[in-house]
Amino acid sequence: MTDILVDSFGRQITYLRLAVTDRCNLRCTYCMPAEGAAIVERKELLTFKEMYRITRVLSELGINKVRLTGGEPFVRKNFIDFIKMLSFNELLHEINITTNGVLIIEYIEVLEQLKVKTINLSIDSLDASNFAEITRRDVFDKVWDTYEKLKNSSLRLKLNIVVQSGVNTSEINDFVALTERENIEIRFIEEMPFNGVGKRITAEVWDFNKILHEIKSTYSNVEKLPIAKSSTSHMFQVKGYKGVFGIIPAYTRTICHDCNRLRITSTGLLKNCLFDEGVFNIRDYIRDGVSDAELKQLFIDLVAKKPKNGFVAESNRLKINQVSESMSSIGG
Numbered sequence: 646m647t648d649i650l651v652d653s654f655g656r657q658i659t660y661l662r663l664a665v666t667d668r669c670n671l672r673c674t675y676c677m678p679a680e681g682a683a684i685v686e687r688k689e690l691l692t693f694k695e696m697y698r699i700t701r702v703l704s705e706l707g708i709n710k711v712r713l714t715g716g717e718p719f720v721r722k723n724f725i726d727f728i729k730m731l732s733f734n735e736l737l738h739e740i741n742i743t744t745n746g747v748l749i750i751e752y753i754e755v756l757e758q759l760k761v762k763t764i765n766l767s768i769d770s771l772d773a774s775n776f777a778e779i780t781r782r783d784v785f786d787k788v789w790d791t792y793e794k795l796k797n798s799s800l801r802l803k804l805n806i807v808v809q810s811g812v813n814t815s816e817i818n819d820f821v822a823l824t825e826r827e828n829i830e831i832r833f834i835e836e837m838p839f840n841g842v843g844k845r846i847t848a849e850v851w852d853f854n855k856i857l858h859e860i861k862s863t864y865s866n867v868e869k870l871p872i873a874k875s876s877t878s879h880m881f882q883v884k885g886y887k888g889v890f891g892i893i894p895a896y897t898r899t900i901c902h903d904c905n906r907l908r909i910t911s912t913g914l915l916k917n918c919l920f921d922e923g924v925f926n927i928r929d930y931i932r933d934g935v936s937d938a939e940l941k942q943l944f945i946d947l948v949a950k951k952p953k954n955g956f957v958a959e960s961n962r963l964k965i966n967q968v969s970e971s972m973s974s975i976g977g
């Protein structure tokens with residue numbers, strides 16, 4: 646029988662989130678401090694060859710989908726060549742990318758020819774000055790051009806919006822309005838404390854229920870859509886609208902029961918859960934000269950220990966209450 650990755654709760658892991666860098670060209674306030682998150686020395690980052698090997702081995706264990714993220718993946722030199730390389734892996738069904746949209750525009754046509762299926766574009770405000778305050782950079786026009794170009798491409802487009810109390814909550818329904826004519830998917834993400842500071846300072850807690858309530862107070866005809874297996878979001882649609890919207894309970898964590906995800910950070914730290922501290926450094930293991938068979942066994946053993954949910958993962962952390970990494974180093 647072929648080996649697969651299954652945890653002790655019977656969940657099969659088929660989806661890898663791979664952070665290709667910890668560097669970023671923006672400084673989003675909910676993700677990192679103004680001076681930026683601490684970055685590691687270049688030699689500590691996985692090389693593309695190492696990432697390719699890790700992905701190949703994982704794909705032989707049933708991983709068929711990879712999300713490339715960061716930091717900002719497009720700030721890593723030769724990132725496009727890495728996607729080309731990954732596209733040759735016949736065991737992968739799809740490659741998806743999460744990006745802030747500042748540098749991707751010139752590569753869209755090339756991406757359409759590769760195994761890339763979906764682009765998740767982070768766009769936390771539709772207002773240029775609010776956008777600049779959130780990202781601490783004046784790049785709204787560039788990101789909007791990317792949005793327009795992606796919308797007209799053959800790639801599937803999802804928009805990521807981190808809901809930040811008092812910052813963009815008044816725009817939630819403007820985003821929903823975009824789905825009237827556009828066949829896009831909007832995803833509202835609950836803000837998490839992964840901001841490189843460790844504190845979640847919010848006037849009000851904008852969780853799943855509050856976000857949905859806000860939308861339903863404007864749109865009375867919101868329909869719940871069936872939830873796809875292992876989906877991160879609960880999906881909805883305003884009746885008659887072309888696009889859909891979802892809410893990701895990233896912090897309230899009601900989607901852990903059929904999680905199929907595994908994370909590897911840009912330094913090769915394997916994370917069974919967004920909320921764990923990282924369970925093993927794959928980079929050091931590889932650099933010690935292990936065989937593919939040893940690497941496979943390691944993945945099987947590590948995944949078996951995946952915690953039941955994000956609350957268990959958080960409580961297992963050695964430094965309890967010290968959830969202070971930036972999402973840019975975890976890989977969102």
Ligand code: SAM
Nearest residue numbers: 676715716717744745767805836837839972977
């Ligand atoms: N730089 C790319 C981007 O912004 O799309 C990819 C990396 S970013 C860490 C991946 C996703 O994590 C983005 O959608 C971002 O908005 C989200 N994210 C970052 N910090 C977060 C936080 N504290 N809470 C919730 N989502 C967060």
Ligand code: SF4
Nearest residue numbers: 669673676716745973
């Ligand atoms: Fe960079 Fe993405 Fe974090 Fe914003 S959310 S600072 S774009 S890594």
